[in-house]
Amino acid sequence: MSPDRLRPPVEPMLAQARPTLPGPGGLRRGVAMELKWDGFRALLFTAGRPGGAMVLQTRKGTLIQDRFPDLVAAAGQLPTGLVLDGELLALTGEGVMDFGALQRRAASSVPQKVQALTKAFPAYYVAFDLLQVEGRPTLAEPYEVRRARLEALFADHALTPPWTLCPSTRDPELAQEWLETWTRTPGIEGVVVKGLQQPYRPGARDWLKVRARETTEAVVGAVTGTLGRPRRLVLGRYDAAGRLRHVGTTTEISPAAAQQLGDRLTTAAAGAHPWEGARFTAGWGTRAALDTRMVTPDQVAEISGDTARDRGVWRHPVRLVRLRLDMPVEDVPAF
Template identity: 70%
Template sequence: MLAQARDTIPSPGALRGGLAMDLKWDGYRAIAFSPARPDGPFLLQTRRGSLIQDRFPDLAAAAVQLPPGLVLDGELLVLNSAGTMDFEVLQRRAVTTTPRAVQTLARAHPAYFVAFDILQLGGQPIVAEPYEQRRSRLEALFAGHALSPPWTLCPSTKDPAVAREWLETWTRTPGVEGVVCKGLLQPYRPGAIGWLKVRARQTTEAVVGAITGTLSRPRMLVLGRFDGEGRLRYVGKTTQISTTAAQQLVGWLTAASVGTHPWEDARFSTAWGNRDVLDTTLVAPDRVAEVSVDTAQDRGVWRHPVRLARLRLDMPVNDVPTV
C-alpha cells in the first residue's frame, strides 16, 4: 500500500475512521515473510518484487524469532560505524552479492526491520481487517513473542500534537523523514495509494547549473553546490516550474559559454535510480535558488525533487552551503 504526499498533517476526517500516524523512515520498503515451516526459507521482498534475503543474512538468522506464516510490511534500515542510520550503507548492502562481502557488511553494518503493518498471521491473510485492528495484532505480536532487534516496532500515535512534534524534532535524526497517516478503518490494499505522507522540509540554497526547457521558458532547474576544492557538484533538481515562476526567471539565467562550464560532460537522470537522461541546457553558474527540500539524501544529493521558492539575486554563489 502506498502513500500520497501532503505538505501538512491532514484533519482527522481525511481518512476513514480518523487518523493513526506512523514515523516515516528513510530506508528500503520491504515485505518480510517468515518461514511457513521449520525448514522453510525466510524471504525479503522489495517494492519492485526482488528477493534480497541473501544480502541480509543477519535478518534471515533472526527470523527464528518470528512465528510461522507471518508477513510483515516495513522498512529496512542500516546503521553505520557511528551508530546512525545511513542510506548509503543500506544501498551498498542491498546491491552486494558476493557471499564474503555480504557477511563482512552484515557484521560491520547491522540491518533492522521496522515493522509498521501486518498482512498475514498464522498463514491467514488479514489485509481486509481495518488498520486499527491490524495495528493491535502487530503490537500483540511483538509483546507475545518478545521480538527484539533487528525486529523493531514502528512508533505510532493517534495524537496530531505528537505527530507534529515528530515532524519538528525527530526528523533531525538521520533516517527519519516525517510521518505516514493511515485511516483507522482502512483495509490494506496492495499497490493502492490510500495513505498520506508528510515529509519534514527545510529551506536552503543551491547554485543553478542547468535547466530543462529553454531560457525563455525554463521547466526545471538542475542544482549544484561547491565542494571543498571549489568544484560544482550536482545536488538535485526541482519539480516542474509553474508558468508564473518561469517568467520570473527569464532574463536572469544565461547560457554558459562553450568550454567554461564544469558540467559539460555530465548527464543527469530524470529521477533518482532511473537511467533515463534529462535534456538540459547549461547555464552560467552565477545564480542562487532558494529551495524547499526534505531530509532524504544520498551522498549529498537530494533524492526527491526539490521545490523552487525564488531566485536569491542578493546572494553570491560562494555563500551557498558546500557539500
C-alpha cells in the same frame, strides 16, 4: 497449507502525498500516525514450519533475502506463517541510518561483498503492519486490529533488534512534533496517516504521507528547456575545495519564474563549466537522462525539498520557491 495463505509477491499498500497533516479535527477522527522511514519497503514472509526459510520481498516483487544474511540469521525469533510489512534500514558503525549503505546492500549479490557489507552496515527491519499470522491472512481486518496484533507479536515473542516496532500514535500534537523535530534525524522523513478502520488493500493508495520539508539555497548550474524559457533547474553547491557539486534537480518551474530567470542566464563558455559532459536525471531511481544546458553558475535559487538525501544529494526533485537575487553564490550553504 491453507489455499488462502499469502505467498510472494504481494503488492504493498501505498500512500498518497499531501503537504501537511490533517487538521486537529481530522486527526482525531479515527486515524493513527506512524513515522515514515527513508529506507527500502519490504514484505517479510516466514515459512509454515519451524526452521524454514525467511523471504524478503521488495515493493516491486524482487526477493532479496540473500542480500541480508543478518536478518535471515535472526529470523529464528519470529513465529511461523507470518507476513509483515515494513522498512529495511542499514546503520553505520556510529549507529546512523545510511540510505547509500542500504542501497549497496540491496544491490550486492557476490557472497564476499555481501558479508563485508553486512559486517560494516548491519540491517534492521522496522515493522508497521501485520498481513498474516499463524498462516491466516489479516488483510480484511481493520488497521487498529492489525496494529494490536503486531504489538502483541513483539510482546509475546520478546522481539529484539534487528526487529523493531514502528512508533504509532493517535495524538495529533505528538505527530506534529515528529514531523517538526524527529525528521531532523537521518533516516526519518515524515509521517504516514492511516485510518483505524482501513483494511489492508494491496496496491491501493489509501494512506497519506507527509514529508518534512526544508527551505534552503543552491546554485543554478544547468537547466533543461532553453535559456530564455528554462523548465527545470539542475542545482549545485560548492565544496571545501571550491568544486561545484551536483545536489539535485527541481520540478518544472512556473512560467513567471522561467521568464525572470531566463533574463539572467548566460551560456557557460566551452570548457569552462565543471559539469561539462556530465549526465543528470530527474531524480533517484530514474534512468532517463535530462537534456541539459550548462549555464554560468552565478544565480541562486531558494528551494524547498524533503529530508531524503544521499551523500548531500536530494533524491527527490525539489521545488523552486524563488530566485535569490540578493544572495551571492558565496553565501550558499556548502556541499
